[in-house]
Amino acid sequence: MKKILDRTKGDRWIWLIVILLSILSLMAIYSSTGTIAYKNDKSAEQYLVKHLVMIVGGLALMYFSHLLDYRYYAGISKVLMVITIPLLLYTLIFGNHVNDASRWVTIPVINQTFQTSDLAKLALITFLARTLTRKQENIKDVNKAFIPIMGSVCIVFILIALANLSTALMLFGVSILLLIVGRISIRQILIVCLAGMVLLTGVILLGSRRQTYISRVQAFIHPEKADPDKSFQANQSKIAIATGGILGKGPGNSTQRNFLPHPYSDFVFAVIVEEWGLVGGLVLVLLYLVFLYRCVLIVTHSPKAFGALLAAGLSFSLTIQAFANMAVAVGLGPVTGVPLPLVSMGGTSILFTSVAFGIILSVSRDIEEKKGLDVPEKKPAAGNRNKIIVGEIPAMG
Template sequence: MKSVLRNIKGDRMIWAVAALLAIFSFLPVYSASSNLAYLYGDGDTFGFLVKHFAHLALGFGIMYWVHKIPYHYFKGLSIIMLPVIVILLLLTMAQNTTIEGANASRWIRLPFVGVTFQTSTLSAVVLMAFVARYLTKIKDKSVTFKETLLPLWLPVFIILMLILPANFSTAAILFAMVIVLVFLGGYPLRYITVVLGSGFVVLAFFVLFAKAFPGVFPNRVDTWVSRVENFVDDTDTEEDYQIERAKIAIARGELLGKGPGKSVQRNFLPQSSSDFIYAIIVEEWGLFGGLFLMLLYALLLFRIVIVAHKSADVFGKLLVIGVGLPIVFQAFINMAVAVELFPVTGQTLPLISSGGSSIWMTCLAIGIVLSVSSNREEILEKENMMQESSDDKDALEILSEVV
C-alpha cells in the first residue's frame, strides 16, 4: 500500500474528493438497494454492496493506471478509438439488449464475461479527447468551416446520431460539452452558431422520422415528449410518480435527515440507487448532507479548472476541460432532476450511483485529468533539479575564484 501511495501523482485534492465520494457512496447505495434486493433478489442487500465495491475497486484501478500514462498519448488513442466506439455503438443498437425484462438498448453485453456495458459513456470520453486534439491542431490557424466539416464535425455528428435514438439526454449533454469545448478552444463563434443550428435541424428531422415510422425507434420520442410535458405541466399523472416520490424524500429530509439507512422512499422510488439516489441522500442526511455533496462536486470543478490553467500546453488544457467538465455537469443535472429543476434524464450521480459503466468512465476521465496534473508536477521537479544544479555550479565557480 505504501508503494502505491508513493506512486500516486497528480492533484492530491482531486484524489481526495474522488475518494470521499466513493467512500460516502457505500451508505446510500447500501440503503437504496433494499428495493432492488426485494424485487430481483432474495432480500439480501449485501450482494449489491459487494458489487458496488467491485465496481469502485476496478474504477480506481483504471484511474491509477490511466494517470500514469503521459497525457500526450491520448492524442493518438482518441483517433484509434474513434472507429472502435462507432462499431460498439452500432453493435449496441443492433443487439437490442434487455436487462431484467426491460428495454436496455443503451447497453451491450460483453461476451465471455457476461457483463453489460453502456457504450455511450466510453464514447463521450473518447469524443472529447478527439475534439481537444483537433482544436490543438488548428490553434492559431485561420480555418474555414468547410475545412473543419469532415475532420471535426462529421465524426461528432456520427457518434451523436448513434447515441441519440436510445439516449437523448447523453447525446444532448455531449453535444453541449462539445460546443463549450470548441468555444473555449477558440473556434470561430460564427461557425459555432452554424453547428448549433444544424444540430437543431437534425434533431427535428429525427423526431419527424421517428413519428412517421414509429416501428424503427419504438417509444423513444414519445418518452422524451412525455418527460418534457410532465415537467412543464403541474397536473399529476402516472408518469410523475418518480419525481413526486423524489420530492417527498427530499421534503422528509429537512435539515439533518432521518439518519443513514432510515429512508422510507427507497422502498417506493424506482432507480433509488442510481438515477434518484440524490433524493435518498437528502432524505437520510438532510439539507446539510445534500449541500455537502454539492460542495464536493464544486471543489472538484475548481481543481479541474486549476489543473487546466496550469497545464503546460493547449492540448492539456482542452483535454482536462473536455473530460473533466462533463463529470460535474452530469452531477448537477442529476441533482437538478431530483428537485424538479430539470426534466427526468436518466443521468447517474458520478461516483455515487450504482452501476459499473458510469463509475468506470468517470474514473477514466479523472485519471486523464490526473495524468495532465502529474505531468505538470514532473516539469516542476525537473525545473527545481536544474535550478539546484545551476546553484551548485554557481557556488563552485565562486569558490574557485576565491581560492
C-alpha cells in the same frame, strides 16, 4: 502499499474528492438496494459487494490512467473513435432493449453489460481535444478543421440521441464548450448548433422514443395535468427531499427508497438528502464544485493546449452530468436516466468515469513534474502543431 502511495501524483484535492464520493456511494447504495434485493430474493450485502468491486476496480483504473502520460491519449483517441462509431451502430441494432431504448451491449464470456455512450463520451472528448490542438494553425479553415470536427460531433450525437437523448444533449453541450475554448469562430459554432437542432428535431419527430420525450417534458412543465405514472418518480423524489429536513432521517432510514423505481442510480441524490438532510446534499454539491474549481486550475496551469483541452472537456462532462442528475432529483428538470458520477450504482459506467478522473490527474501530474524541474517551457517552432502553449488558446477565463 507505500510504493503505490509514493507513485500517486496529481491534484491531492481531486484524489480526496474521489475517495469521499466513493465512501458516500457505498453508504447510499447499501441503504437504497434493500427493496430491489428483496424483489430479487437477494441480500443488500450482495449488491454492496458488487458495487464495492466496481469502486475498487475504478480506483485501480484511475491510478493506472493517471500514471500514463496524458499525451498518449491523443493517439488512443483515434483508436477509440474507430471503435466507438461502429459500436454505437451495433448497439442501436443488436443491443439490449430496455424501456424501448437500446443502450447496452453484453460483453461475451463475462456476461457483463455496458452502456456504449460511456465509451463514446470519453472517445469524443479526447478526440476533439486532439483535433483542436493539431488544427490550430488552420482552425478557421472549413475543409481542414471545421468539417472533421463538426462531422465527429454530429455523428456521435445522432447515434447516441436515438437511444439516450439526455446523454447526447449533455455531450453536445460539452463539445460546444470545447469548440469555444479551442478558438472555433462564433459563426462556425452557430452552424454546429444549427445542425444539432436539426438532428434533435429529427430524433424527437422520427425516433422510436418520441412519445417518451414528449411526455416527460409535458410532465415537467405541467405536473398537475400529467399522467400520474409519468410524474411518479419526480413526485417521490420531491417527497424524499422534502422530508429530509436539515439533518435528515439518518443513515439507512429512508422511506422513499421503497417507492422510487431507481433509488440506487437515477435518484440516489434524493435518498442521500432524505437520510443526510440539506447538510448532506450541500456537502455533495460542494464536492463537485471543488472538483470543478481544481480542474479549472489544472486547465489554466497546463503548459500544453492538448492537456488544457483534455482536462476542460472531461471536467465539464463530469460536473454537467452531476448537476443534471441533482437537478432532476429536486424537480428542476424533466426525468432523465443520467447517473450521479461515482455515486450511483453502476457497472462499467463507474469504470469509464474513473478513467476520466485518471486522465485529468495525468494532466495535473505533468504540471507538478514540470514545476518540480523548474525548467521554463521553450516556445515551440512555428511548424510544430503538437506543442502549442496554452497562452495561444484562451482555455479558461
